Amino acid sequence: MRLLKTVLATALVFFVAGCVSDNGVTRNATLEAPLPSVGEQALPSYTVRNVQIIVPETLSVSEANSIKPVADIVWRGDIGGTRHEQLRVLFEEAARDGAERLRGQVPVVAEMTLTRFHGLTQRTRYTYQGDYDISFVLVVRNANTGDVIEGPRNVRLVLDSPHPDDVLAMDARGYSERMFVKDYLVGALAQVLTH
Structure with a gap:
């Protein structure tokens, strides 16, 4: 089972281009997280009892519609409320x-503190092809005792955006940017909690 997890995790790690490229259509999603070495003991399997997400107010936000704004948070996929919320x-x-999806032996609380969410501006999403660069710190605690089982561990996720033509097609059928990113995060976060 551990070998299968390692193979699956390795298959998810790809070379990542810069935040903006215009190289044709790609739908590869990259998970960049430390892979266990052969000598490491496997982590216990988890059943997540609670999730705590922290998005510090100290993270800077850009609403600029430039190609690659300089900020911790660049996100256009929602309306209403602050970008942090x-x-x-x-x-x-x-x-x-x-x-x-996780049905493991150890009940846990997963704490994730966002350190960067650099998505795409409207200009980049509809004109170029870029990626979503997402980083957070993960701490896994025993749900019964509060003891730290794993972490803090820095996790970086990189999701390639669809080509602008595909973005228009997705929009036309009601598949929003938020849905696209959430669908990726569901699988990626489950994967992060399995190794």
Whole structure:
């Protein structure tokens, strides 16, 4: 089982281009997290009892419609509320949906503190092809004792955006940017909690 997890995790790690490229259509999603070495003992399997998402107010936000704004948070996939709150809710939903896939031996609380969410501006999403660069710190605690089982561990996720033509097609059928990112996060966060 551990070998299968390692093979699956390795298959998810790809070379990542810069935040903006215009190289044709790609739908590869990259998970960049430390892989266990052969000598490491496997972590216990988890059942997630609770998820706590922290999006610090100290993270800077850009609303500029430039190609690559300089900020911790660049996100256009929601309306209403602050960008910090939008991302907290998005991560909570995705982490809970992902956690439902885990039926392990140890009940845990997963704490994720967002350190960067650099998505796409409207200009980049509809004109170029870029990626979503997402980083957070993961701490896994025993749900019964509160003891730290794993972490803090820095996790980086990189999701390639669809080509602008595909973005228009997705929009036309009602598949929003938020849905696209959430669908990716559900699987990625579940994967992060399995190694």
